[in-house]
Amino acid sequence: MALEKRDFDAVVVGSGPNGLAAAIALQEQGLSVLLLESKDTIGGGLRTKELTLPGFHHDVCSAIHPLAESPYFKTLPLAQHGLEYIYPPVAAAHPFDGGTAAALMHSLPETALHLGKDKKAYEQLMTALVKDWPSLAPTVLGPLQFPKDPVAMAKFGIKAMAPATTLADLVFTTKKARGLWAGMAAHSIQPLSNMATSAIGLVLLAQAHLHGWPLPKGGSQSIANALAAYFTSLGGKIETNVHVRSLQQLPSSHAVLLDVTPKQLLEIAGQPFSSVYQWQLKRYRYGMGVFKIDWALDGPVPFTAPECRQAGTVHLGNTLEEIAQAEKLTAQGQHPEKPFVLMAQQSVFDPSRAPEGKHTAWAYCHVPNGSTQDMTQAIENQMERFAPGFKDLVLARHTMNTHQMEAYNPNYIGGDINGGIIDLGQLFTRPALRASPYRTSAKGIYLCSSSTPPGGGVHGMCGYHAADRALKDIFKLKAKPLS
Template sequence: MSSAAPRRTAARAAVVGAGPNGLAAAVTLARAGVPVTVFEAAETIGGGTRTTELVQPGVLHDVCSAVHPMALATEFFRQFEIERRVDFVVPEASYANPLDGAAGSRAAIAYRDLDRTVAELGRDGAAYARLYRPLLQRLEGITDFALGGSMLRWPRDPLAAIVTALRTAEQGTPLWGMRFREDAAPALLSGVAAHSIGRMPHLATAAVGIVLGALGHARGWPVPVGGSRVITDALAADVLAHGGQIETNHPIDRIAELDGYDVKLFDTSTRGLLSIAGDVLPARYRRALSRFRFGDAASKVDFVLDGPIPWQDPRVAAAATVHLGGTRAQLATAEFDVAHGRHPERPYVLLAQPTTFDSGRNPADVNAVWSYTHVPRGSDVDVAPAVIAQIERFAPGFRDRIVAHTVTTAAQLAGYNRNYVGGDFSAGAITMRQLLARPALNTDPWRTPARGVYLASSATSPGPGVHGLAGWYAAQSALRHEFGLQAPALGM
């Protein structure tokens, strides 16, 4: 740990919610010498990074996130030296997108090595390279622009911001197919853009896809050894090591319960903040929070198989993440249906196969497979038949491998985590307006108008993902405004 212990302050801080953002905030405050207590409503910490026995005793599945595109690339985790605290496996293939019909034996594969990806994309390889190479050449500037705080600030690398904006404008409008002649490259781009749950083409979904895709060709999409909970464990251990406290089974329903704390940081949705702290928030800010819109949802299907997934194209097994849905047009149709309140017959399915890369997580004869699909917000529909059919489409014989499976509907996700309103795990729809004003138009979106009250969740910039950034930025804002302190060092 850091050798120089900071002087502890008399003022105390409370963090509500022990997801990655809440714990990142607590790490930052504790290391700055602020006595901090984290309150978690559930029995265990972790939020979107829990790992537990979902399907069968003794078989571990990640409850929410399974693969972490931003874990090795974002500034908080880099300063926290996450790679020294957690073991990751980084597959050579970041993600794959199987195609059927004549192209069924040649799935599109996004390797960390851009040149290898380009070589397998046929006639569109050179066009794909021209799209991504300028992004990779300015990757630091692009991650700073997209994830470096409020998007209302002036970027450190204006050229990187311009390159990102141009690629977003191309891939987020009807121009998105102009540089391609075949199906594979557009399918790769659309499969990763669909992570944001929204219509395609659309500027917001394109922006998400461009950044995640660039990370896939740079640092890769890592799998944490032992499951996503090891990330949470590392954060929690650091909080405790620096004098912080964590209380589970302790929901906070009213801000008055925190009267003994000078500063309060909320790793909650905007709806949660309104419910808990609405009495102390100005009316104008309450109205802004009330206007903040939630997006559509996910429904999860976890499987236990008796062997590997029998992919029609064996190369798909080399990717921890697989985007299922077919061509760009087919993916867009599925997302269009969800946006209009329908459950697609052939849905977009995001599948993770961590057993290939973390074989010690479960017994040797068990293959634990994780998947989710997009559904209208609040859905209680059993999506397993549609998901199984979509996997079977690209992996004939998959159905026969299933030993057991468990469905978690969008409605159940909302019950699992208060932040997932209606099953929206992003804590707010990903739209251009809500990327710029998240949750309100402000260069310091984590600081509310109420003295000592901060929002530290995915409902603030830079939005969803396991990156800890929202909590880190909120804590830095609190240190400046409430304590007159600078951000502490985070390394071991």
């Protein structure tokens, strides 16, 4: 039976990477799709602006994109719509006191070689995963499902479910390898003693060896622009400056997909939901927040370790023990004097980011959810620790605490950039325990944000899977297969 005529087949609310991915996946199947964005530009966490001084282009939220080659984004002709990636020679560097550093290279053997006594241990940890990852990725980066390769998935799962500190103790002995590993696992934004923190570290390492950690030429806005251009080339429609507060604002459609977290979902569409589903959404847990700084600089960051000067991303935290302690204290509501800092230096590889001879830098540290404490001095002290003379180069800075992050992007509840903590309790069952995490309890309403599996990151997989669910449920269609 044909569906009755409505204004659109589907409406997508929110134009972050997942909202864009969902809109594209629906439009690719010949549906009529409207994408709504509350701000004057599309992008969500994919925006680039002159935050400090004229001519200095800063990524407001996401900057480096290890998951840019996700199973869904790989299927899209984004290069034809202006997207160009730059691959720094070193994906990520991890400096230590004394001027040495560990380096994550595109080459697995080269990375292992520089880890000294842990060379063999690193190869044993990563070789099989790098080989298996292309077949594992669609399963890992999706809802809980039976894997296509159960043996490979079991091998990955045994390591991935371990706390990062436990895996480090079992596998590595050197300061270099343990520190490098801690920096990767700390992207999970939770104590490294938590179960499943190893999963994040393993995925990031595998991506580096398969694809590198690229940055988009011109800024992260370029990714959003390319996704939007492809969407509209298919016939999709985008409207900006539309702040959706209620479903009643929307034109008629057969399906509504919302790129929001459970808090906004309840505010916008909660009334039709069952009491059990509402109860589950209200119990959803958000994780630590971030305090972010963007700098306009008079020159490149003067890192002591040469590996850091060639890296797109630099993890500042010294040893595994120091990083683990900082993340533990932050999770307990404290502000460490020496926080773990994630730093990116895009202008070293992309001259379009700053005036000639000048540079930009981007960094954040984890803070308690909702914190308003100014972490500028703590972050800049960590920069100076590994790059003496850094403070003398600062021409201007722009900071954002957790409240300002949430005001900028309402999905960052309390500064949580992952759309909810990705711990063992919310790894596959986010935001609620259901047959499909993308379905709400109301027919035709779906959640497509990072509050669904696989969680945070610029990969579009939450949007793709939500669209696939809506296509099957409402339109008796399927999203195009993943590569």
